[in-house]
Amino acid sequence: MESIYSVPKAAIPAVGPTNPIAAYIAAFKASSNTQKMIEAGLQKYDVFRIPLLTRWHIVLSGKRYAEEIKNVQEEVLSFKEAMEEIIDTQYLIGSAAAVTRNASQIDFLARQLGPNLSEMFEALKEEVTLSSAKYIPLSEDWTSIPAYSTIVRMVSQLANCMIVGSPLCRDEGYLDLVTLFLSKYIEARRRKVAYTPAILKGFVARNFTPIPNMVNKTAEYLRPIVEGQQKKSAHSSNDIGDDRSQTFVTWLYQELDAPERTPLRLAQRVLSMNFASIHNSAAVFTNVLYELAHEPHYFLALREEIETMVEYHGWTRDAILHMEKLDSCFKESQRMNVLGSISMNRLAMEDYSLSDGTRIPKGAFISVELLAPHQNAAIYPNPGEFRPFRFVKGAENGNANQFAFPNKDYLPFGIGKHACPGRFFASLMLKTLMAHIILTYDIKFEDDGVKSSPHWYGTFRLPNTKAVLQFRRRK
Numbered sequence: 001m002e003s004i005y006s007v008p009k010a011a012i013p014a015v016g017p018t019n020p021i022a023a024y025i026a027a028f029k030a031s032s033n034t035q036k037m038i039e040a041g042l043q044k045y046d047v048f049r050i051p052l053l054t055r056w057h058i059v060l061s062g063k064r065y066a067e068e069i070k071n072v073q074e075e076v077l078s079f080k081e082a083m084e085e086i087i088d089t090q091y092l093i094g095s096a097a098a099v100t101r102n103a104s105q106i107d108f109l110a111r112q113l114g115p116n117l118s119e120m121f122e123a124l125k126e127e128v129t130l131s132s133a134k135y136i137p138l139s140e141d142w143t144s145i146p147a148y149s150t151i152v153r154m155v156s157q158l159a160n161c162m163i164v165g166s167p168l169c170r171d172e173g174y175l176d177l178v179t180l181f182l183s184k185y186i187e188a189r190r191r192k193v194a195y196t197p198a199i200l201k202g203f204v205a206r207n208f209t210p211i212p213n214m215v216n217k218t219a220e221y222l223r224p225i226v227e228g229q230q231k232k233s234a235h236s237s238n239d240i241g242d243d244r245s246q247t248f249v250t251w252l253y254q255e256l257d258a259p260e261r262t263p264l265r266l267a268q269r270v271l272s273m274n275f276a277s278i279h280n281s282a283a284v285f286t287n288v289l290y291e292l293a294h295e296p297h298y299f300l301a302l303r304e305e306i307e308t309m310v311e312y313h314g315w316t317r318d319a320i321l322h323m324e325k326l327d328s329c330f331k332e333s334q335r336m337n338v339l340g341s342i343s344m345n346r347l348a349m350e351d352y353s354l355s356d357g358t359r360i361p362k363g364a365f366i367s368v369e370l371l372a373p374h375q376n377a378a379i380y381p382n383p384g385e386f387r388p389f390r391f392v393k394g395a396e397n398g399n400a401n402q403f404a405f406p407n408k409d410y411l412p413f414g415i416g417k418h419a420c421p422g423r424f425f426a427s428l429m430l431k432t433l434m435a436h437i438i439l440t441y442d443i444k445f446e447d448d449g450v451k452s453s454p455h456w457y458g459t460f461r462l463p464n465t466k467a468v469l470q471f472r473r474r475k
C-alpha cells in the first residue's frame, strides 16, 4: 500500500502539500470536506492525488478516463480489492471470500435478476401496496412524514422482497436489523477497525463491534428458509432442488457448494446485498421526491402518463417500462443529484499506464470523478437546471436514454464490467413505488417552497435526511 507517510512514487500532481507530515495534517483538516479538495484538483488537472488519512487517493477525471478503465482486468485494476480495502469485510463480516474477493453471489445476481424481473413484478407490486399503506396513511388531511427514514424503511421491504422474499421481508425485527446494518457497519469500521493495526483488526471487530452479533441474528432469521430448502432438496431428484423462481437467498442456496449453504454463510451474503441496495436506492428515490415536491406541476404530467400506461397495459411491468417521463425524471435526478462525487474505485495490482502515459503505480487506489461529466454543457444543455423530461426522446433512441443504462457521460451506476448489477431491479422497484405514490397521494413539503439541501459527507452526498413531507389522499 502507498501510505501517506511514504514518498509517493507516482509523478501525479497533488492537491495541497506533498511532504508526508504536512499532507497528513491537510488530510486530517479536510477529512469532512474531501469534496473541496477534489474540486480544487479538477480546476487544474485530469489526474491528481489527494491525501486521505490512510493513504494517497488518485482521482481520474470521468470525462476522460471512465471509458478507459471500465473493462481493465481484475488482475490489473481490482474492484474487489478496492472494496475490501474500503469495507474490511474479512474482519467485520468474517469472510472476505464470501463478500468481496470471491463474491459468486454477484455473478448469480447479475445472471438471475434480469430473466426473473417479470416474474418478480407481482410480488414487488404487492410489497409496494403494503408498505405504502403501512408507512404513509391514506388520510383526507395532510399528514407529516419524515421523508428519508420512511423511504429507507419502504425500500428495505421492497429490496428484501427480492433478497429473502415474504413473509421475512415484512418482518419488523428483520427490517430493523438490515436497515441499521449499514450505519452500524460504517461506524464500527471508522471508529474501531480502520485505524487499528492489521494484526489486531479481527480481534477488535469480533469483540468490540456489534457486527458479528448482527450477522448471527440475520442467520437466525434465515434458518427457516435454509431448512425449507434442505427439505426441498431431500425430496427432489437432484441435489439443488427444482424450485428456481424465487429469491436471491434461494438462488444462493441452490448455486453454492454445500459448505457454503449454512445460515451463517448465507447471512454474510444477504447482509452484503442489503448493504449494496437499500440506502443508495432510498437516497435516489428521496432525491426525486424532493425535486417533484419542490415543483409539483411535474407530478401532474407524471400522473397523466402513469394513468395512461396503466389503463393500456394494466398494472404490469410493461406499463412501468413504458413510463418514459417517469424514467427520465429518475435519470435527470441522478444526473444532478449523484450520491457521491467519485465512483469506480480500483486498486492497482500492478503498474498501469493511462493512454496519456500517466503511470498509476502498483498499490495505488484510484477512483473516477463523475460530477464534471454530469455537468457537461455540450451533452446536457443548461446542466444546472433540473429538467425532468430531458431524456424523453421517443422509442427510436432505444434504451440508451434510460435511467438504468450508464454511459461515459452518465456514471451513477459505474460502467463496464463492474457496473451495478442491481440497477435494472433498482429501476423497476423505484419506478413502481413512485408510480403508486403519485397515483395515490398528493405531496408537498411541510415548509412550503423550501427546497431541502443535500449533505456532503466526505465524497458522499446524501439527500437531506431531516426534511418532512406531507401526504394526503389524492384529491
Ligand code: HEM
Binding pocket: 079, 106, 109, 159, 273, 276, 277, 278, 280, 281, 284, 339, 343, 344, 345, 412, 413, 414, 415, 417, 418, 419, 420, 421, 422, 423, 425, 426
Ligand atoms: C439506485 C440505486 C443504486 C445505485 C445508485 C447503485 C450504484 C452502484 C455503483 C456506483 C456500483 C459500483 C460500480 C463501479 O464501481 O464500477 C454498484 C455496485 C454494486 N451494486 Fe449497485 N446501486 C444501486 C442499487 C443496487 C441494488 C438494488 C442492488 C441489489 C439488487 C445493487 C447491487 C450492487 C452490487 C452487488 C454491486 C457490486 C458489483 C460488483 O462487484 O461487480 N445495487 N452499485
